[in-house]
Amino acid sequence: MSIWFRNDNRLPQGRLAIVSYIIVGMIGVLLLGFWKLQVIDSDRYGVMAERNRVRSIPIIAPRGRMLDRDGRVLVDNYPSFSVLLLRDDAALVEKNLPAIADGLGISLDELHDQLNNTKALPKFQPIVIKPEATKADVAFIESHRADIPLLEMLMVHRRRYLPDGFMGHASGYVGEVSEQQIEASDGKLRPGDFAGKTGIEKQYNDMLMGTDGMRRVIVNSVGKEVGRLSTQEAIPGKQITLTIDYDLQQIAEQSLGQRPGAVVALDPRTGEVLAMVSRPTPDPNDFAVQVSKEEWKRLNEDPLHPLLNRAIQAQLAPGSVFKIITATAMLEDKVPPESFTTFCPGYATFYGRQFKCWVYFAKTGAKSHGVTNLHDAILKSCDVFFYNVGMRLGIDRLAYYAKKLGIGHKTGIDLPSEEPGLMPSPEWVEKTFHRKWYAGETISVSTGQGAVTTTPLQLARTIGGIASGGVFKQPHMLKDAQNVGEERFAISEPTIEKITDAMYGVINEPGGTGGHLKLTGVELSGKSGTAQVIGYSTRDRLAKQKKFEDNAWFVGYAPKRNPEIVVAVLVQESGQHGGEASGPVVRDIIKTYYDKKAKKNNGQYTVELEHHDLDGDGGKPAVKTAPEPAAKPEDSAKPVPARVASVVAPH
């Protein structure tokens, strides 16, 4: 055992003292470090700690439902789950993006796009990366809560429309808001929000859309919710009642069938739209989640233009329906006098050019209308008579009356993107084509051919207004609309009498073009129209391709004077006369209207209003379900079945 290092008491006291100072200095420096974090930068770290701890999850407000005039549900919601991405931590998001893309079956590029598009939003605000979570998605999110603490599920309310595009064009559809919409909304809309894109959904978006709420929850470090701080409930959107009558809408949809065309039914006394159909139509349910780019492209490129609401956007020559306007102008101006008659040999020659009457091609082989007066000319829709009337009236007077009666300008219906149609005039050709008006054009226009175009809604309003003695109510879809517009154009009583008599005769007198439409007990009146898509002569030259076939119109109303209902029907390129193709649709709707009215008067008709709330337990899966089929025609009086789906817990 070595002993020599014992009792060696040379201690380096100086250096030990230095070590003491170093210790004090070290503790002092560490304390300075704490001082910086805990006193100087404390607020900043406090905010960061709070952001760690608190997660804000939006509570989506349900959109207001749409009811028909009797309170039946036309459009409502069903609950579903969206996948949210929390973006507070950009590096963490970037790192996990491939795993998320893989797990949810979204392409990485698409995720990057979505992140780029929402860069401007505050970081703490999560974004929707998949609008409709499948069961597999839910399982993925739940099982990766710890390693991918970035995904959250959000309960949303999806729009549910009646199937097969029922009333689809009128209701419109919702979709993710566009950048323009966000800019125009004064901060009310944020990316990822759903808002009305077309139709009533767009028109009354502010009413239908509620105010989203917010749930502030405490989450732990693996993203698990461990507590709740506060809840700001969502304010649901307002429910709106439409003027639409489910029963009439139903029969209109069925009667038009799948033929391209449109139906508008109005109550001319109030301007209420009772039914509105346009074919072809996309199913708005397809838009309620997210329409794929391919689908959107297909819809846009479809030659039949399924996205066009023909009821308010198809601008087509009205054909012989226009003769009612020519006739009104003639009677009011007394040019030519009321007693004016013509002989119709099947054609007429003006300025060395032959203008054919439709009777020349008629299947009956009659080739001639003989001598006609105004009443007969309307009944039989004689073109030659109106060619002559138009020649004598001149385009200026014709245009004056047409515009006063509602042609060439919007009706002002509460739907977006209504088209005005066109009433041509010498000023118009001057302005548009920089040429003079050809006198021959007046001849075409006086029978609703040539450059004159109208929408089905316009024709319904015009004919309804004339039969109502020159009172034109603004068409509208919202039941309790305030300040409904009204235009009045004084038409003399004898004129109205003669015009309405003639239109009554179209259906109820022998020789009328709508004789097959007669309804016992109903003063069904109307006027057919068959607008040439191209001139008769051109058509003769070309093979009879369907594309070049005529547009069939029929505008009917009842009763004969001061009608309660007016229906305009367009069937496009049917190859049939207006009375044949469109007339039955008008008759079906008006018949249904009167049947329902009779039942109501007898107390046989009752509408059972469903009672359901959106939180009910309907037991439907949250994943997209086809809405239940609407009532069949036989039991159209039955209310639309309740279509409430319940939330399936995401576990």
Add this chain to the structure above:
Amino acid sequence: MKDAPGTRDYDWWLLAILAAICALGVIEIYSATHGSALAGMHMKQVRWLGVGLVLMFALSRLDYHLILDQAPILYLIGVVALVAVLAFGHTRFGAKRWLPVLGEFLQVSELVKLIIIIVLARFFAEVQSDELSLRDLIKAGLLVGLPLGLILKQPDLGTALVLMPLLVVGAFLAGLQWQHAAIISLAGVLLVGSVFFPPVSKHILKPYQRERITSFLHPEDDAKGSGYQLLQSKIAVGSGGFWGKGFGNGSQNQLGYIPVRYSDFIMSAWAEEQGFKGVLLALGLYMALLLRLVQNAQRAKDRAGMFLVMGVAAALGFHVLVNVAMVIGAMPVTGIPLPLMSYGGSATLFVFLAIGLVMNVRLRRFVN
């Protein structure tokens, strides 16, 4: 040799300081774990403290000169144990550090720290001149270098680093010459610099070590790794403010944002819940502990005792410095616990055994 020293000769002040630090540790371990699956951990820590206390008293009874006499054998045991760990050690958290002893897994490197303190004390005590020659300095370096290399191999950078201040403080007190000090400092700067310089660190550091270095330098690049840990620790400390959020109220602590909040990052949890005032208390206690150790060294009977006590002071001081600096984000994550506050069996036993050595020296200061 006269009678064995009496109880009055123990450093009761030192024990009081230790007890206070342990109390803070147990309180914070309880706060950090009581609501989680780890509940009850504070009682386990109390058990370790009890065992440590017994070992401390046992070690203090044994004359440190006898221990120093056995230094070569202890050194051999230490090296063999380290080799054994590498050969049959139990792997936890990706590193071979544990050997099963008495049904618990002990970190051999903690024991080795103690052995190196003893070996260096013996070595420096044998230096007879007042100035440390370069020859002796290199010898001391080699003495530390062998176990250091073995510990790095586990890999356990933290414990390996702790051996460095033992050498530095020992050499300094043994009369390190200023020019040697300058050279060593330069070498140290180069070493640290190379660790932070990727082309070099590629060859000398493990991937996880390099990752810690990069995430320390660029925490935002590694949001969920050790950069995240440092950031969360800073958030916890900073959000505590001056007064703290209160016992059991630290959201960073309670919701698990602080990594290993009951062990390496316990200071973070403490700072969040107790605020700057709590930090002042804790660091004040550590300063008192270290200064008390230096005082014991100053009053040691001989050079050997002084080196023993200062070796302990160097080890504990380095632990406090590196751990606390990590908690405030001023140093990378190294896995060095905070003595007596962090939960951990081996580390606690090491501290108590080390304090046992200090008591040993103190008890014999008047004995002759």
